[in-house]
Amino acid sequence: MIRVDVRVEGVVQGVGFRPFVYGLATRLGLAGVVGNDAEGVFVEAEGPRNRVEEFLVALRRDAPALARVERVRAVEGAPLGASGFAIARSDTSGVRRALVSPDTATCDDCLREMADPADRRYRYAFVNCTACGPRFTIVRGVPYDRSRTTMAGFAMCAACAAEYHDPADRRFHAQPTCCPGCGPRLRLTAATGAGLPGDPVAECAAALRDGGVAAVKGLGGYHLAVLASDEAAASALRRRKHREDKPFAVMVADAPRATLLCEVDGLAAALLTGPGRPVVLLPRRDRAPVAPSVAPGAPHLGLMLPYTPLHHLLLAATGEPIVLTSGNVSDEPIAHDDADAFTRLTGVADVFLTHDRPIHVRTDDSVVRPFRGGSMMLRRSRGHVPEPFTLPSGAARPVLACGAELKNTFCLAEGRRAFVSHHIGDLENHETLRSYTEGIAHLSRLFGVVPEVVAHDLHPEYLSTKHAFGLDGVELIGVQHHHAHIASCLADNGEQGPVIGVAFDGLGHGTDGTLWGGEFLLAGLAEAERAAHLVPVPMPGGAAAIRQPWRMAAAYLDAAYDGRPPEELATDDRWHDVLTLARTGLASPLTSSAGRLFDAVSALLGVRHAVTYEGQAAVELERLADPAERGTYQATVTPGGVRGADLVRAAADDLLSGVPREVIAARFHNAVTGLVVRRCEALRETSGLTTVALSGGVFQNMLLLDRTVTGLSAAGFRVLTHRRIPANDGGISLGQAVVAAARDR
Incomplete structure (x- = not known):
């Protein structure tokens, strides 16, 4: 006979883990107790050694479907002669380490009840059990008990209470348990x-x-x-x-x-x-x-x-x-x-x-798309948050990473866990900023993370950066935007680097104060070196060039034709005024952005002269491209970088020659793939690195991503792409947290 004190960590609250443990121990004839506390689930079990050992194996192997067991620790002690097995009252003291399950779709058992006219939950809109239903969006605190959820105001009727307290029932300690008689309406x-x-x-x-x-x-x-x-x-x-x-x-x-x-x-x-x-x-x-x-x-x-x-x-x-x-x-x-x-x-x-059931945390739907036998996350929110990421190496002190301006998420990291928030959105108005600050406060309380290190973007005007600078008693660490992109890809793949990082996006503040976005980095977790980039061009009118891609077409054509772009390519009455603006540099910051290069070609081909949402011009250019076309263009490499203007010149010459737009769009995509592969090959020669990480919103273009992965793989590279965290700015906060943790060590 032996006794063990067991600690189970992971997503083990709100997923039926205590009833599972109760049933398992009872079947094996073990005595003891199971309960929730601020760290997860604790178990005390005693009985014959072989049955206790079987119990410990089954805790991980047979856990409920929604559980995610990260760690099982057991300490053996002398048996106390206990009899029977019980579920203890939750212990709310101690340091909070317990995880919370994401919201989960209605299970088949609950759907059968809802469809059965003889069932008391027939056509009831809030049916749930330990295998499904609301979790993150209703929880106010841990341990995960009804009193710390938005269900606290709904007193269970006798029938629901009987289910809730019956270890043989699938609603045993299911916190949102309710029915038409006692639940939300x-x-x-x-x-x-x-x-x-x-x-x-x-x-x-x-x-x-x-x-x-x-x-x-x-x-x-x-x-x-x-x-x-x-x-x-x-x-x-x-x-x-x-x-x-x-x-x-x-x-x-x-x-x-x-x-x-x-x-x-x-x-x-x-x-x-x-x-x-x-x-x-x-x-x-x-x-x-x-x-x-x-x-x-x-x-x-x-x-x-x-x-x-x-x-x-x-x-x-x-x-x-x-x-x-x-x-x-x-x-x-x-x-x-x-x-x-x-x-x-x-x-x-x-x-x-x-x-009348309150929602405690607003959470948008997640968005994914299939990619090469798996999935690519475009927006990570409901159904995934707040599942943690495992850091490639741990954080010595608790970290808050404030994220980017667009598609914002924030991240809290402590030890080996990093909690990336639900999708917040673009930090461009008071309502979104309030959602952001409330979200940080809630997750900090929920997981007991009190940040001592705060990571932020280098752009001084981002509201997320201003939030970081407004915090007291913390150490600030600025993380360059594209380094954060590559670090998030490393974390997504459980890697530490170093790698050749290709970060292509709309724009981000560079270490030199200019706007980057077409970057080749030699990057690890702590540091990154800018090894190559697209040759910068002006953004005539600044932010107006993002909303009106024809401005980028004008700037790129001016560079491509050495200041004498063909008049027949003019796409707006303000064409000459914008060219003058670009040439003088007035209100025209330089950018190496790959996103703006895609915008320029989209406008050149008449696909999209003005956009109504971020990335629209590039999305529609990808849509136009003929997938069967294998032709390409070439870009020269100068001491100032890779000349994207060469690709625009080739596309414009084809357009003037009557080549179909679908063919030109495809050749442009192939050309970008080619320049990525050639630059990575050149960097391999000088650095010896053979792994490439692809990140940034431009790599959500599936035609570009698929052909780039194929080309790099054929050239002998191991290629890392995003799966669980978005390649766009929704993944920036995880990258910031990883970089800050690495530097803090």
Whole structure:
């Protein structure tokens, strides 16, 4: 007979781990106790040695589906002669180390209950159990108990309490347990807030079928919904939301229905049906029954499956796919507070399908796309946050990484764990900044991380940088934007480097004070050296050149033709004024940005002269490219860098010669691939490095990424790309945290 004191760390609260331990110990005839505390799960177990050893193996091997066991520590001691096994009351004292599970899609068992007319939870919009339901968005503190969630205000009825306290029931200690008699309730209201009669789901579906716009309260905030087949409704939603071109996401009832809209292979089906239920970008079928305004001109659709009981009920009631896009006006954070939603979405939504369970943390949907047998994360949020990343090497002191300006996330790191936040958005208004600061405070409390080191971008005007400089009693570490990109790719792959890092993006503040974005770095975790880059060109009008890519076309053509660009390539009445601006350097900062190079070629080919969302010009240029074309252009290398203007000159000459735009777009993509491979080969000769890390928003271009990976691999390189964290600025905070931790050591 032996006794062991066991500590289990990882995602082990709110996932049915205590009932699992109780059942396992009972089956093995062990005595003892299991409970939650601030660090995770503690177990005391005693019995015959062989059964205790079997118990310890099974703790990790047979853990519940949603659990993620990081570590099991056991200390053997003398048996006490205990009898029976029990679940102890949670211990709230001590240093907080317990992890919180992400929100998880409704499980099959709960769906069966919801569909059974004889079940007391028939058609109940809040059915859940230990295997599914809300977690991160409702939790206020740890240990994860009902009293520290937004379910605290709903007292369980006798039937729910019986399930909650029954170790044999799958709702044993499921904190959001509820039923129609004691749990949250739906209501449908007009935009004025006045309640509407009838069944809320049925009446909401009727409003959608009548061409209305509905605001629907989900797990992490409100969505705006219309029928995906209704052009008038989709167009109205665009006008009201002030979202001109960026595609909307579409929710379908199940995977078979997804195949009616998109090409869905085994990998895509696995992504769609996984517990995180992200939006998955998939190739659109010809004649898919989706209104043109849902995704104007896009060859892909962002599809997702229902992940709450309410979604299942609404999809069944409408009988067809619906648009489900973030409940906000463009550039604002998603609305999650009821009063705020009615204030901000009145005038956008005709009806509100809402409920009385508060959302504690606003959380947008995650977005992924299949790539080479796996997935590429484009936006990491609901369904993934707050699962931690493991740092390549630990942080000596707790770190806050403040992230970038666009697609902002922040990161808290302590020891070997790094918690990257949910998607915050672009830090360009007060509402988003408030969401950012509230999010930092909440995650700091939740995981007990009190930062002593704060990492920030070098750009002095980023609100995230200003937030860092406003903190007292911390050590500040500035991290160059593109070094952070490469460090995030290293962390994503569990690597420490050094590597040849290729960071291509819109722009970032360089160590020399200029705007970088087409960078070749020799980079490890702590340091990075700028080894090569695109030759800088002016950005006429500064930020105006981002919104109006024709300005970049003018600047690049001026450089390409030595100050004498062909008049027939002029694309705007202000062409000559902008050329003068670029030549004088007035309000025209120099940039080596690869993103601006893509913008220039897009405008040159008449694809996009002005954009309504970030990256639009490059997205549509990729869409135009003929995938069968294998021709290319060449860029010369000078002491000042790689001449992107040479690619623009070649593209312009082809255009003037009558070469089809689709061919030119493809040749340009092939040319960028070629210059990346050749520069990396040259750097391998001088550095001896044989691994390349690709990062930055430009490498979300799948045509470019796929051909670059193929070309580098053929040249003998090992290639690292992003999988779990976005290549765009949503991954910057993780990179900052990794760099700061490495320097602090």
